[in-house]
Amino acid sequence: MLVSVYRYNPETDKKPYMKDYQVEIPEGKDLMVLDVLALIKEQDESLTYRRSCREGVCGSDGLNISGKNGLACVTPLSEAVKGGKLVLRPLPGLPVIRDLVIDMSLFYKQYEKIQPYLINDQPAPAIERLQSPEDRAKLDGLYECILCACCSTSCPSFWWNPERFVGPAGLLQAYRFLADSRDTATQDRLANLDDPFSVFRCRGIMNCVNVCPKGLNPTKAIGHIRSMLLHKEI
């Protein structure tokens, strides 16, 4: 099988280029894209990519796979190969450090901005802060995010304004804490999201929903944040 891989080593290459590899795929097996990368690495040790858990939990191996962002470890070749060819590029929109490895500083900066931790100004109880099963259920579909950046790097609003637009991953987490019954900083959190960029640069095109490897829905969470802002102001 032909695999075309984005290569760029800033120390030796003037500009990025696509390099083709012929990879022998074992018969009768639907390998994951990450397995193919390992086979290429046997041919060419200079290829650089991130990976860790190889089972869709750590979020390290987000790639642009034949044009669609996804995790290499949980994307089977049967889904990724188009016209007998596999095309692997780094996640778009963020600076490339080398080959398939991107600099995720801006992504993490946006994540940090939404204060992704529980804030509670009440004295801590002896054992734990209790939550009803109904309130806990509100966090389903939010807490599962693994911060792989597949969504934010598929979002044109994040491409054009990565310094100012929080992006789908950060906003999903913003809503995760807005929706948490144990959090007491809801009003401050909302006040920090009211500007024209942080939330409202989302145009609702749902690229984020289309690519999320965990099947989450950031667009829906962004809609909930807008509603909360609206309820606060009307």
Place this chain on the structure above:
Amino acid sequence: MGVSITNFGRSGLHDWMIQRASAVILAVYSVFLLGFFLTHPDLQFSEWKALFGHLGFRIFSLLALISVCAHAWIGLWTISTDYLKATGIRFVFQAAYVIALFVYLVWGIEILWGV
């Protein structure tokens, strides 16, 4: 967090609200005009003049005109901050559409009340 002095309203929420409200007004205005054309297949100038002679329709038209201006300001501001990265070019573009929208508004008022 991010602030701006060139967007239309005071906040992102304000812009978002106005963009949606103006869209509804423009949709209703368009449907009304479409209905008017469909119910007047042989439209004469006198009927057209009578429609705009009605104060209610003038107010409705002015509301639609203001909606166009607000909607366009917010939309063009969004496009300019997405795609025009050089501050000088972005400022010139923003100034140009704000002036153009102002001209359209004043000109439109003159047309509506000059009938």
